[in-house]
Amino acid sequence: MGDPDPLPRPRPASPLHRFGEAFRQVGAHDRELVRRSAALPRTGADDLLTLLSRSADKSRLWWGVAAVLAVRKGPARKGALRGIAAVAGASAVANLVGKPLFPRRRPAAHEVPGHRRLRRPPTSSSFPSGHAASAAAFATAVAMESPRAGLALFPLAGLVAYSRVHTGVHWPSDVGAGLVIGAAAATLTRHWWPLRPEMRARTAHQAEAPLMVDGEDMLALVNPRSGIDGQDPTEDVRYAWPKAVLRYPDPGRDLRDQLAEEIDAHGGVRALGVAGGDGTVASVASLAAERGLPLALIPTGTLNHFARDVGVRSMPDADEATEGGHAVGIDLGEVEISGAGGPGHRWFVNTASLGGYPEMVRMREKLQEKHPKWPSAAIALARVLRRAKPLHAELNGETVAFWLLFVGNGTYAPKGFAPSRRPALDTGLLDVRYLRADVPYSRARFLLAMLTGSLHASHVYRQRDLPELHVRLHDGHRRVATDGEVGPLGREFRFRSRPSALTIYRNPDPAG
Structure with a gap:
């Protein structure tokens, strides 16, 4: 008799089969986690999570937080701007790419208690969670610019993300995918908008400048319309240089001509001061260079690129430098x-x-007569x-x-x-x-x-x-x-x- 036939070997699972098995395991874990969430006892946190979930619709929550962060100049404001950009990218990926490519049913209504359910549950694909993507994008982007503000926002972002499971409109894996998309979108903003190192520019040219005790013999120009805070910087200038002669821009005159006349009229001016944005600073700086006068700067503009490069970030920086007579020589362009x-x-x-x-600037200024500055700039650039x-x-x-x-x-x-x-x-x-x-x-x-x-x-x-x-x-x-x-x-x-x-x-x- 011949040898018995060998037992047939099992065929290896195909990639499609393995993918389907992994997907079923994810679904099983999702159902178990939703069951555990639904079993939590009723508390006041239910109403809070429902409110958070609704407030994050269309990223309204993050727009509101960005407006609060943008009130004060500094890293928090830059974080708010980066956060809004990251939210836009994350929302586009989650809602315009992820949901059409990966259609998935949302949890059934009976999966969670009735008091948690949203009045108007979403009807789009469950995968991925756009709310989680926006939450992770905003918090991560803010943390890149301001770690302190980011640390405060991460718990809020986490609550928004979990609220989508708690209210029964997303599976946990939807939320996890959204968090990954949001963090990636925030990280990618660095590709087009690199993080600015918190260091001032170098210069090897030390310069002689008189000590300006309390701003004596200083002529300072104050532009109360610089920046987006709506705060007149006069109080800061008076604190730093109480003996300085303060002047304000005359809308009907050229700023340089106005300052030149003031210098000639007063006589004995040993330094010029300016509190304003880059445009105002440039006008005063050009006159200071022509007259051979040192310039003292208090940044009060929207972006303050020049002041950040120079290394003067606030009124105390300017006050300390003028009191000590510390100055450097820097290049100008003409x-x-x-x-x-x-x-x-x-x-x-x-x-x-x-x-x-230049054409964009002219169009932006015309649009600003009826619209805010930033939307006007975006419309002008597109046109x-x-x-x-x-x-x-x-x-x-x-x-x-x-x-x-x-x-x-x-x-x-x-x-x-x-x-x-x-x-x-x-x-x-x-x-x-x-x-x-x-x-x-x-x-x-x-x-x-x-x-x-x-x-x-x-x-x-x-x-x-x-x-x-x-x-x-x-x-x-x-x-x-x-x-x-x-x-x-x-x-x-x-x-x-x-x-x-x-x-x-x-x-x-x-x-x-």
Whole structure:
């Protein structure tokens, strides 16, 4: 007799079978966790969780928290802005991508007690939880800018996420997936909006400046309309410099002309002070550089890019520096304009630009007559990008066509699309960046390179560090924008870096 037939070996499970088995296990765990949640005794927390769940509809809760955080300047305000951006990304992924791709029934109504159920339960796919995604996105993004505020928000985000299980509209795995999506969306904001290191820019140029005890012999300009707080900074200025002569911008006059007359009228002015945003600071700084006067700065604007780079973050910083006579020399940028209504000249402390940005500023200012600043800026940007026309010009003798030209006072970091800070204030260089318009589909290619982080290898984007840039337009006249303010029309623009042109009060670097 022959050997008996061997027993048939079991076939290995297919990937689809293994996936189905894993999905069934997740479903079993979900039902068990929902059962345990439903078995919890009735307490006052039920009403609180129901209220939290409803308040987070359409991210209304996070918009409200962002408004509270944005009241005061500093990391919390930046965290609020980053949080809203992260919520937008997380909501898009969860609701526009996740739910259509992974349809799933929500828990049946009888799974939880009747007093917990929402009056209007959602009808979309259960997977993933958009509420959990938004909660994790906002709390994580805020924590990146302000760990203290983030620590306070994480318990609230956790309660919102759990409330979706407690009220019976989501399975626990839906919430878990939403939390992962939200945390990932917050982390990805760093790709387009890098975290700004909390350190001031370097400069090796120490400068002599008089001690300004209580602001004696100081002329200070106070702009009560700077910023979004609606708070007049006069009280802070009076506290820091009680003996200073204070002046306010005259809406009917050029700010530089007004200040120049004040300096001549008073005589004996040994320093200029300013409390305002970047636009106001730039005007006063340019006059200080021309008159050879040191500048004292109290930042009261919306963003205060210049003050953050200099290292003056608040009134106490400015007060301590002027009382001790501590100052440094920093570079300024200047642009000479010709070819329209006669020669013109402007200084800039941060950036200058040609192309779409000046037009956006003009449109934003018009829209601001009826709408808030930030929505006006977003609408203006969208309209300008849609209607933009390329500029044909010579850049230092090289013929190019571009959509937008950026010129920074100093070399900015990072080198991608969103320059946010200056490591040094004494490089003697301009940061020149432009988006080419002489390459097919340049705007679409630019957007793709920006999203993928490959701008450094893109043929449509150029970045150079130069001491000087001469721009000659071939097709008519355009306006230049400096530090967010629209300047005069011109056809030729000569940008230069002026090393150590401005002496500004700032405290010495800490030891070590």
